[in-house]
Amino acid sequence: MAVFNQKINRNCHQYAEWDREKIADFLNNRDPDQSRSLFEAADYIRAESVGPEIHLRSLIEFSNYCRQNCNYCGLRSKNTGISRYRMTPEEIVAACREAADCGFKTVVLQSGEDPWYSVSRLREIVREIKKQCDVAVTLSCGEFTDSDYAILKEAGADRYLLKHETANPDLYGSLHPGMSLSRRLKCLEGLHHLGFQVGTGCIVGIPGQSYSDLADDILLFKKLQPEMVGIGPFIPHPDTPLAGYPPGNVETVLRMVALTRLVLPYALIPATTALGALDSGGQESALRAGANVLMVNVTPLKYRKLYEIYPSSDRVFRKDHVLGLRSQAEEFVRSLGREVAIGYGHWNPTK
Numbered sequence: 001m002a003v004f005n006q007k008i009n010r011n012c013h014q015y016a017e018w019d020r021e022k023i024a025d026f027l028n029n030r031d032p033d034q035s036r037s038l039f040e041a042a043d044y045i046r047a048e049s050v051g052p053e054i055h056l057r058s059l060i061e062f063s064n065y066c067r068q069n070c071n072y073c074g075l076r077s078k079n080t081g082i083s084r085y086r087m088t089p090e091e092i093v094a095a096c097r098e099a100a101d102c103g104f105k106t107v108v109l110q111s112g113e114d115p116w117y118s119v120s121r122l123r124e125i126v127r128e129i130k131k132q133c134d135v136a137v138t139l140s141c142g143e144f145t146d147s148d149y150a151i152l153k154e155a156g157a158d159r160y161l162l163k164h165e166t167a168n169p170d171l172y173g174s175l176h177p178g179m180s181l182s183r184r185l186k187c188l189e190g191l192h193h194l195g196f197q198v199g200t201g202c203i204v205g206i207p208g209q210s211y212s213d214l215a216d217d218i219l220l221f222k223k224l225q226p227e228m229v230g231i232g233p234f235i236p237h238p239d240t241p242l243a244g245y246p247p248g249n250v251e252t253v254l255r256m257v258a259l260t261r262l263v264l265p266y267a268l269i270p271a272t273t274a275l276g277a278l279d280s281g282g283q284e285s286a287l288r289a290g291a292n293v294l295m296v297n298v299t300p301l302k303y304r305k306l307y308e309i310y311p312s313s314d315r316v317f318r319k320d321h322v323l324g325l326r327s328q329a330e331e332f333v334r335s336l337g338r339e340v341a342i343g344y345g346h347w348n349p350t351k
């Protein structure tokens, strides 16, 4: 066993040293034996650095209004084919209370870039949640100025998710009208300086993306050292300009997850919902290839179906009641021989 571990260990360090070309070549080849040894190495490093625990995060999608117009996303402002909703601050706090009562130690508040949810409204909500519930608060509400982020941190928010989506600046520009990768990276830098635990991530298989672009995503993770990294496949949405394109490749997503674990041993890496939406076994495979977080969508049922960034976003855990969702997720974790984490699940490199 010790010899076996030493061998895997050597193997793992080799991946983390790879340059752009080596990563791109590796992603480009679909040899199943190479996938197997990569996943084994990532699983080993995951076990060694962050252990058997899987963190369950409750996700509340509180508004599907968005002022941005990302070419891949169903919430883009030019999509008139969806009904828009906005939960009230009271509804949001009540949903957080319910999640906390059911055992969740983190609430992730996600929305489009909805100007109605100004930073002062968000501040009041975060304060209220922190007053009423024993939870860590993660925000995922898009781009703000650094002084706005500072207000949210002051109010008690612990973490912020803002995916860079793609490390190719030209591709970023063409997918996100009016936005830029450099602004995105400035936001991430500002968030880090303010003391947020920061999450970034990318979409795999977005039209126009090359394997070298994906290699750059991995190298960007290595450079930014985010605490959390979410990687999901592109899923075409029928009411967007990218409707006719094929979805991202599940195996490539898994390889990206595994490589990310090897460059960031202590990161919190979700088995993304997008992966589960594309392939029913996708989240399980990700959890066996380096991932250690599961997001459970606890948005009130009447709104859940309307948050359609891509089709059928809530296929995995579909119970109506939050308690049911929680037990379903716990059962899933145990069925993998892993443990449900009990703490807040902050990034913790000392474990």
Ligand code: 5AD
Residues within 6 Å of the ligand: 072, 073, 074, 163, 165, 202, 203, 232, 233, 234, 235, 236, 237, 274, 309, 310
């Ligand atoms: N396919 C995959 N991921 C998507 N996202 C939005 N639309 C899609 C899509 N069609 C992801 C982006 C964004 C998050 C809100 O959802 O990565 O950061």
Ligand code: SF4
Residues within 6 Å of the ligand: 066, 067, 068, 069, 070, 073, 074, 075, 076, 077, 111, 112, 113, 142, 309
């Ligand atoms: Fe809005 Fe985010 Fe969708 Fe872009 S990806 S349209 S910012 S919700």
